[in-house]
Amino acid sequence: MTHQEKALSYAKENKEKFLDNLKEVLEIPSVSTDPAHKDDMLKTAEWLVEKLESLGMENIKIYPTPRHPVVYADWLHAKDAPTVLVYGHYDVQPEDPLDEWITPPFKPTQREASLHARGASDMKGQIVATLSAIESIVKNDDFPSNIKFMLEGEEEIGSPSLADFMESHKELLSADFCLNPDAGMLSADTPTITYALRGLAYAELHVTGPSHDLHSGLFGGAVRNPANTLMKLVGGMKDEDGKITLPGFYDKVRDVDAEERAELAKLPVDEALLREQTGSPALWGEKGYSPVEQIGARPTLDVNGMLSGFTGEGAKTVLPAKAMAKISMRLVPDQTPEEVYEQLRQYVKENAPEGVECEVKALHGGNPSISERDGVGVVAMSDAFEAVWGKAPLFKREGGSIPVVGDMQKILGIESVLTGFGLPDDRIHSPNEKLDLPTWYRGIDALIHFFYNLG
């Protein structure tokens, strides 16, 4: 029996113990947004420290931040093996509305094959799966790769301290890549690796004209209307083919090659599914790309909100003094929020007419991220999935943003392997969050394979 086989055997024999560990940490209500749970946050961090100690991890430390601490640990004695930085967050979403829970959110309860509790899937379950895989290995063997942990307590409130923490601990956190098990699977039968995330540049465009709201009868026709002007400006930001017209917008966009397009075409996401999920009468996007590519691999520009003048019931003949639109652009590598804000400003400068003043306010940005699909971490994870599920994972690009992934790429210079064993129907952020236990146990096995694949 090889060491790897022994580890897999250990995992099989200790299913109950792993589950008890998970239940233990799920009982601590580590709701990061609620100051009343400050002690529970620390208690969770200390629980993690204890587990990491029991696994022989070193340099374990709770690093304070302005809000909730970061837990660090490492084990760096595998010669000629890569170093993986494991990212996780030990905080959870609030449990409201409490009365919709069938069993209490912080009393983990098994019903059929699922464990129900807040944080079961997002993401204490994923952290405990990783710790369980490591335990299965270290009880029988030296660890096959170098490993570091960075476990934060602020993901559910937007990770306000993490970028600073990374900036000031670059050396400590240096690694070959990051394992981030905070992404899920497309289904229990479909192991999934998310290798790219879109970034974000979120702005407000303000157009002001007259010094005060005017009577549209007394002045309409001789005065530039800020609302009409805003609509013309924003209306021109996308052409008939769904291309964005900001100057230079596509200059830095990495194209998707034929091989990647073939890979993306395998994803079980088609027009019918997207129409069902969105309730949209018809899909529409950038010409020449499939909906999956439009959402995952291509940038876009959406109005998120707009407001001007009179919006109540009935007819008020006001010519508004000002108009505002919230506009966000989803970015793909190698766009940056800073460059895109500048392109937006340039567009407005080139197209804004006389008679109004226009201002672009940058609100909130995040870098896009991408991992090479033939990188050491991705290949190790892909092979691990294949060993357990008997088939290669699907490779997915995600249209949303996980800022930590882009920040890590920018600050630490490392790519992330985004994966995990949560399922689409896990009701994360909602009442009755659950974790599918058969999938979770397969995930522990896959992680054992993953670490050996790195060695």
Place this chain on the structure above:
Amino acid sequence: MTHQEKALSYAKENKEKFLDNLKEVLEIPSVSTDPAHKDDMLKTAEWLVEKLESLGMENIKIYPTPRHPVVYADWLHAKDAPTVLVYGHYDVQPEDPLDEWITPPFKPTQREASLHARGASDMKGQIVATLSAIESIVKNDDFPSNIKFMLEGEEEIGSPSLADFMESHKELLSADFCLNPDAGMLSADTPTITYALRGLAYAELHVTGPSHDLHSGLFGGAVRNPANTLMKLVGGMKDEDGKITLPGFYDKVRDVDAEERAELAKLPVDEALLREQTGSPALWGEKGYSPVEQIGARPTLDVNGMLSGFTGEGAKTVLPAKAMAKISMRLVPDQTPEEVYEQLRQYVKENAPEGVECEVKALHGGNPSISERDGVGVVAMSDAFEAVWGKAPLFKREGGSIPVVGDMQKILGIESVLTGFGLPDDRIHSPNEKLDLPTWYRGIDALIHFFYNLG
């Protein structure tokens, strides 16, 4: 001494009496919007009946309507003379904010040359001026023209009953033209006749797409965004030259001829004044027309309000399910709201893309109106101004809408001579409304001339 001279002399001798009449009616708080003043409305109507009786008017009657009554009277014994329908409204705006009044709104108070009270200028003063001119004539002579009165009590609440009243009393109200002294003068030295008003077609455009608000990361790029779509639609409704692009929009627009343009160019309204009044950084409007023409003689399209998605503080990455804009078009003869609504619907039908649904809701329309500047009423009033002020009046087109004027043109088939003796600084609708008495007395004289000019 001619009859006309006797009448002018009577007016000179009875200045105090006329003023006392005016004060008497100003003391009745005929606030039409406030149900608490329902009795005061009736009291004012009865006061008018008494005055009309004292002038020898006939067929005097208070016609009830769903809210406040219409006072009718006539005198139809002038052979071979035209019939003038005098329009007025005996209701006033609310007095709020009361504490900003220097003297109480319903205690008419003279300070220097002004009489201060709610309704002094808008428009009890104008009604009493007309009654005083008639009194000056009938005390010495038969009345030189035929005359009818239609005095309503709902102008300040949008004249909800008047169109129906006119529809059901077409015969009773038949006349050659209407005298409507509810418009003002450009200054005390500038007698003014407003001969055209713009109409209105006020609509809402609703664009709906997804069945619910979506996450802009998870779906943005493959779904038609209703806010972007609305902005593109509305942004295209005006071209770079300020021309409206709705199909057929200008087909019925009467052009202004060279003579009229020369007349309008005399108005003391220039770019500097409009910039000051609006606080707009620069004026802009339909190419080829002056600002005065753009406001008075040309149609336009303004967004009055717009709303979609998230409009609070900060960045919410929502892809909104719907978007709405309030859009109003100011119309000029011979456009009609019905036709313009149809043009708007046609534009939306031609330009709305797949993936969204668009609906145009017609909210509120009013017909434009114009009076021939060589019509009998306009010439009589113009000559009357010249006799009293020693100069011809300025002819003005008004950008706003007075629905009763358009409705009268449509229902009764008659044009209106819009004039009056209010001044721009009379603070109508505001605290400390006032009437300039020297101008008012000149107005009474002008009306005496006017009625003799008709005879």
